[in-house]
Amino acid sequence: MIKQKILLIEDDPDQILMYQNKFELVGFDFIAAENAESGLSLAKNEKPDIVLLDLLLKELTTATGLEILKKLKEDYETKNIPIIVLTNFDTRQAEEESIKLGADDFIIKSKIGLSPLVERVKKVLDK
């Protein structure tokens, strides 16, 4: 069976490590990008099955998480990849914006454990 591939766009290496460990343990291919630029190129070249996107990236001057989301959804090569916004930025505005821009799910990191996150990812992938 071919493993499904997850792309995580996230600026905090500690978190990347954690998500990588977890998702590899449960049988996913896992790649990560620490900034918008590499995130966008990885999404194009690696053709992941799903993207997990953090909204607050350090390099806010180049692109916010929402801008990455918009670009991914605008590009015909990436627009069909499901995207889950994974953030600790808990505002209704952020959630509404994300869904409006085409995110499939909006998850607050601290409110959900790793296993439930895996379930949510699988659910989106099964759709």
Add this chain to the structure above:
Amino acid sequence: MISIITLTLISLAIFILGILVFIKGKRNITNISFVFLSLNMISWIIANYLADAPSQVANALFWNRATFAAGCLMGVFLLLFALVFPKSPKRLLAFWKLAIFIGLVITILTLFTDLIVEKIEFYDWGTNIVGGSLYIPVIIWAVAIIITTIAILVWKYKKSQGLEKLQLRYLFLGFFLFLLFTMTLNLILPVITGTNEYAKYGSYSVIFLIGFTTYAITRYRLMDIRLIIKRSLVTFLSFIVIVFFVWGIMAVVGSLIGRKPDPRLTIVGLVSVVLAILVFSLVKSFFEHLANKYFFTSLYNYQTAFEKLARELTHTINLDQIIDSIIESIKDTMRLDRAGVLLLNEQTSNYQVQKTIGFAADNGISLVRNNFLTNHLLKTRQPVIFQELESWPENSDSERSEIGKLKFNMKHIEAALCLPLIIRNKLIGIIVLGNKISKDAYTKEDLRLLDSISHQASIAVENARLYNNMEEIVDSQTKDIKAKARHLEKLLKMRSEFLDTTSHQLRTPTSVLIGILEMAVKGELDMLPQEKKQKQLEGAYLKAKKLEQIVSDLLRASELDSASFRLKLEDFREINLEEFLNRIITFKALEAEKQGVEVCLAKPLPCSKIFGEKIFLDEAMGNLIDNAIKYTPSKNKKTDTKGKIIISCAKDDKNIHIKIQDNGIGIPKEEIGKLFEKFNRASNAKEMYTDGTGLGLFIVKKIIEGHGGKIEVESGLGQGSTFIASLPLQPSLKNI
């Protein structure tokens, strides 16, 4: 002939008034009662006329009976009307029916039997009735009804208030005039003329009763009755006096030239006099108007001019309009060739031209404050008149020269008169007037008018100026309030940004801790290779420390921010400066290494020890070094230098200055002022580090200032930053 016309006119008038009242309230019982009353009055007047008419001699008995019957019915209707006027009580219907029934019975008995009016007797002035067997009881009944009516009205009047009272007064006035005229025509005129010929016109005066009552019913706002009574009484008495006087002269002259007084001629004479009185004031004002128009040089209506100006001045608060009104009104009323107004300018202390008409434009009249003219105007409060300058006393040489100068100046601009505008002992302006077009002198009358005008004008000008000042104040306050509102808005925005950021910051380490602990609990960590597991645990540890850092920042900031926070001198200890700084540098070494920047302490130090509360100073210095590390990249792309932080110290007489210098991203110059505000972060801070609370520098400032020191910063975008914390070498109660 005249009688018929009068009869028709009066009856028609009463009828129209009745209809008018009916239209105003078709369902109102007061109005309906009034209509009955007025119809009854009309029939009474007509019957009364026909009873004495020569053409109706054959029917005289019937008309006399009709007059009597209408009179009785009038009592009934008056009573009914008195009951329902001005407002109708309920449950009157039975009484109504009874009263009308009795009225009808008496009417029928009067008209068609000889029980009440048996027959009539003819006299040379007309007819009179002879009563039948029921005559006396009916008269008693009628008197009883009239007394009841009056009693009801008086009782109502006492109880009523406001509009109702006024309405009743009108009714009474109608009655009064009705009686007055009836008595004049029935008593006074017969005595004067010696015949009873005019008595029959007495009945026409019911028009007063009907007229005033109509007014009272139909109008909502009534004129004050006392005014009307006063005016009527004054007019009436004046008429009577003049008429008597003229009549007396006519009688005397008549007897002197031996002619018998002809009553018709007397009446015509008296009517002419009354007419003359009536039209006199009209004719007079017409000719006065004409005279004013063609003899303006000496005649104008002082009162009218003044009233008109006063009215205009109260209508506006606009200074320009006020000045226009003043100038135009004076110039037009007195027919002057020129006029102008100078007003005091508080800033320059000059009297400057506000507006002029007729003065040569290049004269440029302007006066400084406290000169000879203004002082004189303020002292005397009287106008200065050019022609009178000759006769001014010249007590000294300087006075002579001042008067000379004034004369020259006034002559130069062709001014004839200067009128002061004074408010509360301050000369706020001067009205400058030219000569009359007619070249006449200013009269006493003119000066009196000008004096009154100057008072009015001063008040109006002062009010307008106060109003303008007030508007300016209101404007500036509005601006102030708007600025404050903007500031508050900004604070609120900062607060909400803070909440968003803080919750994000607290959640990030929490989510990592939860995730890693969850893996540990499930035994998943043990499934990882040892190296990965170790790294993962290290990450969790760092996140826990970070979480602690954020929480203590928040707590510290709220502690320092509370009004009661104060450092205490007795908690201050001696601190070894080198140890203190080295410890912090060591403590931050891990982060510096991670970031790829070098931190070094410049030696030698200028002193060995400082004083303060160590926990706080640790925190302040820690925050400063922390910031320097966070916002300094390992390599500055612009200058191509390695990221480096230098800590150095300098000393003067009183203070030690600890300097933390980095070559990082810097702070935009315009944002430096706000840098130490709570929750404030420089706009470029997020490029390097997302998770800042915006509290670090706030805490630093509070701590340093709590020690009696101060914190300064030198920076610019991309130029690195230098923070200098100055602490007193000898802290004392005074400086903390």
